[in-house]
Amino acid sequence: QQQVKQSPQSLIVQKGGISIINCAYENTAFDYFPWYQQFPGKGPALLIAIRPDVSEKKEGRFTISFNKSAKQFSLHIMDSQPGDSATYFCAAKYSGAGSYQLTFGKGTKLSVIP
Amino acid sequence: GAGVSQTPSNKVTEKGKYVELRCDPISGHTALYWYRQSLGQGPEFLIYFQGTGAADDSGLPNDRFFAVRPEGSVSTLKIQRTERGDSAVYLCASSLSGDVGETQYFGPGTRLLVL
Numbered sequence: 001q002q003q004v005k006q007s008p009q010s011l012i013v014q015k016g017g018i019s020i021i022n023c024a025y026e027n028t029a030f031d032y033f034p035w036y037q038q039f040p041g042k043g044p045a046l047l048i049a050i051r052p053d054v055s056e057k058k059e060g061r062f063t064i065s066f067n068k069s070a071k072q073f074s075l076h077i078m079d080s081q082p083g084d085s086a087t088y089f090c091a092a093k094y095s096g097a098g099s100y101q102l103t104f105g106k107g108t109k110l111s112v113i114p
Numbered sequence: 115g116a117g118v119s120q121t122p123s124n125k126v127t128e129k130g131k132y133v134e135l136r137c138d139p140i141s142g143h144t145a146l147y148w149y150r151q152s153l154g155q156g157p158e159f160l161i162y163f164q165g166t167g168a169a170d171d172s173g174l175p176n177d178r179f180f181a182v183r184p185e186g187s188v189s190t191l192k193i194q195r196t197e198r199g200d201s202a203v204y205l206c207a208s209s210l211s212g213d214v215g216e217t218q219y220f221g222p223g224t225r226l227l228v229l
Contacts, residue, residue, distance in 0.1 A: 006156075031214060032214050032215055034217075036220075041222070042222055042223075043118070043205055043207075043220030043221050043222050043223050044157065044205070044220045045220065046217045046218070046219075049215075049217075089156050089157075091156075093214060094214065095213075095214035100145075100162075100209075100212055100213065100214050100216075101147065101159040101162055101170065101173070102147075102149075102157070102159065102218060103159070104156030104157050104158070105156055106154075106155055106156050107154070107155070
């Protein structure tokens with residue numbers, strides 16, 4: 001059972017354009033939603049994260065939009081640059097009993113072309 | 115400061131062999147996680163340590179997989195009788211105390227190839 005569904009699988013955007021990646025989750029107990037960026041041969045690195053008590057969070061060119069009722073959240077990359085070309089993963093975790101493991105989506109490979 | 119380090123960076127082994135993968139977390143981080151990332155997939159949780167104890171090992175696929183963290187810092191993931199399906203990148207992450215809103219910092223991973 002895939003608890004976090006991510007789309008699209010791949011995305012090609014022109015330099016300066018907006019990149020949009022979407023995720024949907026099933027477990028309503030999730031209460032922390034990070035986005036990770038991964039370059040080839042590297043481990044994932046946190047890009048931006050949001051808690052469900054806010055609908056939007058912006059950090060520089062990166063914005064998370066969160067829709068609790070629809071159980072969806074998205075990453076928007078404004079003014080996309082070739083250096084943003086990487087694989088992006090949405091994730092979720094909850095503060096229930098046990099560990100705070102991250103549940104990841106399958107990833108979106110973003111290519112920003114000059 | 116130093117990030118999470120993992121050794122070896124690459125490991126090639128034969129089917130049926132035993133392997134150990136090492137993770138050195140960020141100093142002072144009590145929470146440590148192991149994930150496995152197959153080609154073209156997101157990381158999948160294997161096990162979580164809080165200090166020296168395995169607080170959640172629900173992600174370990176079977177009893178061939180085992181992990182330890184005897185002194186609450188370095189952790190070793192051990193795989194017995196390796197199978198070709200074990201080929202993947204094994205990622206280690208650490209966070210300060212394991213709280214829900216904390217950032218998990220990932221290492222570069224160990225790429226395991228089982229021939």
